[in-house]
Amino acid sequence: MKPIPFVEFHDVTKRYTSRAGTKSVFEGFSLSVRSGDRIALVGANGRGKTTLLGLILAVVEPDSGSVVRSPTPAGQSLAYLPQDYRQALFPWFSLQANLALAMPRTTKASRELPPSFHLSEYELLCDTFKIHLDLEKYPYELSGGEQQIFLLIRALLSNPAILVLDEPLSAVDFARKRLIQDYLGSWLSKHDCIFVFASHDYEEAVLLAERVVILTGVAASNCAEVSVTLPWPRNFEMRYAPAFREAIDTVSQVVL
Amino acid sequence: MKSRLLGWVVTGVVVIGFWHLALVLRLVSPAVLASPSEVIRAFPRLLMPEAALPDMLATVERSVVAFFIGTPIGIFVGLAVFFSHKMRQPAEFVLDFVRSIPATALVPVFLVVFGIDESAKIAVGAFSASLVIALATITGLARTNRTRAAVATTLRIKGLRRLLLLDIPEALPEMFLGFRAGASLALILVIVAEMFIGTSRGLGRGIWDMRYSDDLGLLYAALIATGLVGYGSNLLIRLAEDRVLHWRGR
Numbered sequence: 001m002k003p004i005p006f007v008e009f010h011d012v013t014k015r016y017t018s019r020a021g022t023k024s025v026f027e028g029f030s031l032s033v034r035s036g037d038r039i040a041l042v043g044a045n046g047r048g049k050t051t052l053l054g055l056i057l058a059v060v061e062p063d064s065g066s067v068v069r070s071p072t073p074a075g076q077s078l079a080y081l082p083q084d085y086r087q088a089l090f091p092w093f094s095l096q097a098n099l100a101l102a103m104p105r106t107t108k109a110s111r112e113l114p115p116s117f118h119l120s121e122y123e124l125l126c127d128t129f130k131i132h133l134d135l136e137k138y139p140y141e142l143s144g145g146e147q148q149i150f151l152l153i154r155a156l157l158s159n160p161a162i163l164v165l166d167e168p169l170s171a172v173d174f175a176r177k178r179l180i181q182d183y184l185g186s187w188l189s190k191h192d193c194i195f196v197f198a199s200h201d202y203e204e205a206v207l208l209a210e211r212v213v214i215l216t217g218v219a220a221s222n223c224a225e226v227s228v229t230l231p232w233p234r235n236f237e238m239r240y241a242p243a244f245r246e247a248i249d250t251v252s253q254v255v256l
Numbered sequence: 257m258k259s260r261l262l263g264w265v266v267t268g269v270v271v272i273g274f275w276h277l278a279l280v281l282r283l284v285s286p287a288v289l290a291s292p293s294e295v296i297r298a299f300p301r302l303l304m305p306e307a308a309l310p311d312m313l314a315t316v317e318r319s320v321v322a323f324f325i326g327t328p329i330g331i332f333v334g335l336a337v338f339f340s341h342k343m344r345q346p347a348e349f350v351l352d353f354v355r356s357i358p359a360t361a362l363v364p365v366f367l368v369v370f371g372i373d374e375s376a377k378i379a380v381g382a383f384s385a386s387l388v389i390a391l392a393t394i395t396g397l398a399r400t401n402r403t404r405a406a407v408a409t410t411l412r413i414k415g416l417r418r419l420l421l422l423d424i425p426e427a428l429p430e431m432f433l434g435f436r437a438g439a440s441l442a443l444i445l446v447i448v449a450e451m452f453i454g455t456s457r458g459l460g461r462g463i464w465d466m467r468y469s470d471d472l473g474l475l476y477a478a479l480i481a482t483g484l485v486g487y488g489s490n491l492l493i494r495l496a497e498d499r500v501l502h503w504r505g506r
Contacts, residue, residue: 054406057406057409057410058409059405059406059409059410077411078410078411078412079410080406080407080410082403082406082407084403087401087403087404088403088404088407089404090404090421090422090425091503091506092425092502092503093421101411101413101421102411108417109411109412109413109417109421111421138502138503138506139503140503140506141506164410
């Protein structure tokens, strides 16, 4: 039997110390995430959304407590789209090399695309998102929104076991944002991965998640959770559904 | 394009004009400063085989050799110090301290250690270049962007591959500053060493020998030639930099 990928937070504490003093982001925080979970993180600025994603990815260490993550299965990736998308790609390499570096493989990461990679899949995704991103180009030749979309395409093509997106569409124009959200709504129904993303857009959060985790700050025991019961695949037509509106109303109330 | 050329001409005329004026108004004695025309007339003599041309070539050769010995040593030391964890701070302090000793003061030490042949002159240049390059490498490695470092970790890029794919490219802009400073230090120290460490060839020797000569024009021409060598090496590295660091500032 294949093990089910998971991430578990046990009693995690995370504080940041600056000149202004020590700020606690998480105190005794616990959360359990299983494969197939679609989780949206919302909450006011500075409440620890990015820190939580960092803890999942093991790029942030907790001060106390533990984050246990199942090992990434062979042939799958740990995909991450950081909030500062302008600093996420290696500007000294072309888009092709940047794409290749993220592809899962049995050997070490390489600047050459693996034989299992099909360029047609990349082109298909570009066409779906109505964008043309020449792989010969360098990251700095792309606009901010284009870099963000490229990072998303890269993440989706890398067969992620865990897909972590930090405000993934913040720089994308409105029309294309809707297009991509709809695509994700159907992609998620077909791919069995842990999906966690942070967003300030409640509609996006409710559309793409079953669990909306609201980070409320340390005082109110760290977080609250709202379930979204809409069926999959999701698309933006559902925004008129009563369950959708209800979820948005609840989230808005809890955040404030 | 035309107005740009004009700017160069105007600058040249102003510089030479002030130089000439300083002599005409006796602000500077003609016994210590050659006139522009003397210097210009001295230049062909500088390039004659029996005059300063061999000196120039000898100096250029020594500084280039010193630079190319000092650069890999500096990069290696910088990498070793940066990745030595607990040793890093003390080791960095030692490097910084030794660098703070004016390298010219070390010329006698090198004379004692390496004797009076070629190796002393090259070693002192290579030594100075390697120090600034090592420190620049350490500074550059410390600049690795945190977001890219996090992405590299999630992509399981580690060890030597991380060094080659991420850390070194991140450090390169700072390292190139080190290369330029190193090349200019190598030239300075080779010239100083040539003045003090017995040699028959070299711009340092040539300039030192001209100190009592009547031919002030030739002395100043030699100084300008030295400047050109330094400027030229800096320019070459900058051209390489522009090619290599295509992503910088974008």
